[in-house]
Structures are given as structure tokens and as C-alpha cells.
Amino acid sequence: MWYFVNFILGAILGSFLNVIIYRSVEGLSINNPPRSFCPNCKTTLKWYDNIPILSYIILRGRCRYCHQRIPIRYLLVELVMAFGFLIHSLFFIWQVNLILNAILFVTIAVIFIDLKIMMIPDFAWIIIGVVSIVDLILNGELFLRLISFVVVLSILLILKAIYKEGMGSGDIFLMSVFSFLLSLPFAFYMMILSSVLGIFFAYLRKSKVIPFGPFISLSGYFLYILDILIMVKYY
């Protein structure tokens, strides 16, 4: 039952995330208009056009009204969220399960929004901030986390002062809260891993500006799992 709840919750939040991604990228308000609409013909969608995963498959990836193709991203986000939540519930106790769900939500949001408009939404670091407080309550280690946070933040501010265009303030916020969540030494691994991945990505894309957000979130997500598995926390 718990596994099933996780799967459904993941699918529903994935559907909600698609709305957030679309509206953030287009610069629209998240809650106005309140109902989902087709980006092409602007028809307000009925509830049965909005069932996560199923509607996309039934409608064969097209709008019911104007038959415009719906990007595969919509299905992909819902599937990754649903199966991600399911896997978290299969392998981890419920506290870790919920924390990982929240980190995955942020990671997918940041991947699609930051790559498209080079901006990390505020809710990303706010959610990770809340998650890190929950993790602090569960696992303690306040002092080590504070050192981790201050050291990482200082390094980032120095880098920002040297290379003015290199990092946005969104990157700095996100990496700092992740360093409080992961604590030492994993915060350092996250910093190194996300920098290497980000620079490699920019090199492949031949672009000068680096969207660090997706790599910070992905590194944070995987290192949090690694930390749990290695340190055998919560047991």
C-alpha cells in the first residue's frame, strides 16, 4: 500500500511539476490561471485530460482539441517522479523516503528550468533548506553542518568575486543549503562533482555560461543516497 501511495504521489507531483516548469520557463504566474490549458489552442483542460501518465498515453501525446503534439517531457517527468518515489519507498525507511522524494522533485525542476532559462527558482533552495532542517532533527551534527555550510559558502563567495559571470546567486544558494544537508565530507564531494560535470557540459555545448543548478542537484541527490548507504544513518 505504502509503495502504491508513493507511486501515485510521484505521478501527481510530476504532473504538478510539469505545470511549474512550463509556467516558470514562459514567465507565467504559477496559480493564475488556476486551471491547466493547452499551450497551443489555449483550451482549458478537463480533469480527464490531466490524469498523470494515463492521459498522455490515451491521447497518444496529442492535445484532445487541436491535436498539437504534447512534448514527451510531460510523460517523462511523470514517469521519473512516479518510479523514483516508488524506488525510494522500496529501499529506504520512510523518513529517508520522504527526504529523497523532495530532493528528486527539486532536481527535476532545476534540470528543466535552469537549462532553459539559466535561472534557479527560489522554491528549489527553500525546499532543500527545509529538508536539511528535517535531516538535522533526525541525525544531529549541527556543528559539523555549520562548518560545512560556512566553508562552502565562503569558497563560493570568493569564486564569485573573482569570476563575476561564473556563478549566479541561485547556484550559490542551492549549493550552500546542500552543503548544510550533506555535511562534511560529502559537501566537498558535491562541490567537486558538480563543478566537473558543469564544466564538462559547458565544454560539450561549447557555451561560456554554465548552468550549474542541474549538476548541483544531481550530485546532491546521489551523494545523499551514498551518504545514507555508507554511513548507515538512521539505524
Ligand SMILES: [Zn+2]
Ligand atoms: Zn490544444
